[in-house]
Amino acid sequence: MPTPAVSVLVVDDQAPFRIAARLVVRATAGFEVIGEAKSGEEAVEAVARLNPQLVLMDINMEGMGGIAATRLIRDVHKGTNVILLSTYDEEDLPADARTCGALAYVHKERFGPDILEGTWSTTAANSSN
Numbered sequence: 001m002p003t004p005a006v007s008v009l010v011v012d013d014q015a016p017f018r019i020a021a022r023l024v025v026r027a028t029a030g031f032e033v034i035g036e037a038k039s040g041e042e043a044v045e046a047v048a049r050l051n052p053q054l055v056l057m058d059i060n061m062e063g064m065g066g067i068a069a070t071r072l073i074r075d076v077h078k079g080t081n082v083i084l085l086s087t088y089d090e091e092d093l094p095a096d097a098r099t100c101g102a103l104a105y106v107h108k109e110r111f112g113p114d115i116l117e118g119t120w121s122t123t124a125a126n127s128s129n
Helices: 015-026 040-050 066-076 113-127
Strands: 006-011 031-037 054-058 081-086 104-107
Touching: 006 015, 006 040, 015 031, 015 054, 015 113, 031 040, 031 113, 040 054, 040 066, 054 066, 066 081, 081 113, 104 113
Parallel strands: 006 031, 006 054, 054 081, 081 104
Antiparallel strands: none
């Protein structure tokens, strides 16, 4: 029996990046986008409604940002994992990005199928131990 695809919610306030992220997910075997959101508030609501396994979350958005949304999502939906995405260099990340419960931080320019698959594979391996 085939393994079901990893369900993904894409969260970014910029439509061009949501499109790019959708294309990356589509190009990655075993993953499928099940929804999109434009803000942290929409992300929290969409996670409650759609129950994705993975959220690709922008850090900087109007209203509730990605770090606060990640913290809320991880507090309530333990089975939902979050990868933070932004244009920050790793050393310039806000301090709370490291403690909000996200699996990883990925620079938007580096985000591609290999990064998505590798980050998820590491998570799956760690959760089975």
